Amino acid sequence: MSLKLAYMGIEATDLKAWRTFASVIGFHIEEADDALLFRLDEKARRIIVRRSSEDDYAYCGWDAGSSEAYAARIDRLRAGGVEVTEGDAFGARERAVEGYATFVDPNGFRQEIAYGIQEAKTPFKSEFMKDGFSTGDGGFGHILVKVADYRASEAFALRFLDGKISDHIDLGQGAGRTEMVFIHMNERHHSVAFFEGAIPASKKIHHFMVETPTFEDVGRAYDRVNAAGIPIGVSIGQHSNDRELSFYCVTPSGFWLEVGAGGVRIDDATWSAGAYDSVSSWGHKFGGAK
Missing domain, CATH: 3.10.180.10 (2,3-Dihydroxybiphenyl 1,2-Dioxygenase, domain 1)
Structure with missing residues (x-):
């Protein structure tokens, strides 16, 4: 199965500013402890903005499609000499996935492979983007x-x-x-x-x-x-x-x-x-x- 860009993590010093920004763009906004969770469609999570001392990109996640495809991707990365670290339960809950693993490319670009991308339990809601974004x-x-x-x-x-x-x-x-x-x-x-x-x-x-x-x-x-x-x-x-x-x-x-x-x-x-x-x-x- 082809990979799809499933989610992205962001570090932020000012969650209030991000909340205002996301509202103007038209994201569906939810809150968690020291984080904002943005939806673009029927998926439970697309963008995670976590409070930090830094302001920057943190990670992005690729949807592998199934647990079998996820395991095969990890095996393939490790066989190629790439260091892969599987995520914990807290990280999986925050990303709204069943499992994920992190790795970096030769230039240090941090990415993740994930599976079990969860559907949201409530309809997408936005003042400006009634039908959500194209995903x-x-x-x-x-x-x-x-x-x-x-x-x-x-x-x-x-x-x-x-x-x-x-x-x-x-x-x-x-x-x-x-x-x-x-x-x-x-x-x-x-x-x-x-x-x-x-x-x-x-x-x-x-x-x-x-x-x-x-x-x-x-x-x-x-x-x-x-x-x-x-x-x-x-x-x-x-x-x-x-x-x-x-x-x-x-x-x-x-x-x-x-x-x-x-x-x-x-x-x-x-x-x-x-x-x-x-x-x-x-x-x-x-x-x-x-």
């Missing part, structure tokens, strides 16, 4: 990570996570060069992407993305974010490779959130990986510039 067979979204050696992370994802290359983007020349790879595990154009180069990223990830059902949802979220005074990282535009119409805003933990719609879905029987020299076909002005 399904594509998982909850994607993550972009700045690394020292993107080819090493690419090779790891292809070998151990059965990822496939969607495309590459190369920007600039010399000291200003940035190289990116986009990797899919399922029909979503990419569940994870890695880059190295000149684009700044002070946190463990550059951004994570959630997808809305319609373009109108993106526009309305953009208006809400502006009205709430949340900093805009990049204004509305459309990406050249996955065709996602989106904008980026700054989360309370310092990395960015991309809110988008209309992303490409991949059929491996017909897909051919491409190469691009631009991130966007229009819009996407940094700093929200008009």
Whole structure:
């Protein structure tokens, strides 16, 4: 079974700020001891924001699909010389899974394999996103990570996570060069992407993305974010490779959130990986510039 991005953990010094932020975006918000739990759909958990002395990404979890597939993934990682640590009961409850295990890739990107992803016991509820976000067979979204050696992370994802290359983007020349790879595990154009180069990223990830059902949802979220005074990282535009119409805003933990719609879905029987020299076909002005 193909992997799906099931959940993500975040460290935060200000849970109140995250609660306000999540409300503006349209997440379903629940509370636990020293943590906020955000839902995007019918699943019990998608984003876990735990109080910490740090503000940063903590982990992401891949849905293995079954206990047998989960065990096989762990065996495969360990056979390849990757250190794997199985999680405890508290961590499983917080993630709303039956079991999980953690590992890191060659660039230190922390990930988890999990199984038994639980359904929520109550309906999704949001003032702004009545029908929730677009997840399904594509998982909850994607993550972009700045690394020292993107080819090493690419090779790891292809070998151990059965990822496939969607495309590459190369920007600039010399000291200003940035190289990116986009990797899919399922029909979503990419569940994870890695880059190295000149684009700044002070946190463990550059951004994570959630997808809305319609373009109108993106526009309305953009208006809400502006009205709430949340900093805009990049204004509305459309990406050249996955065709996602989106904008980026700054989360309370310092990395960015991309809110988008209309992303490409991949059929491996017909897909051919491409190469691009631009991130966007229009819009996407940094700093929200008009």
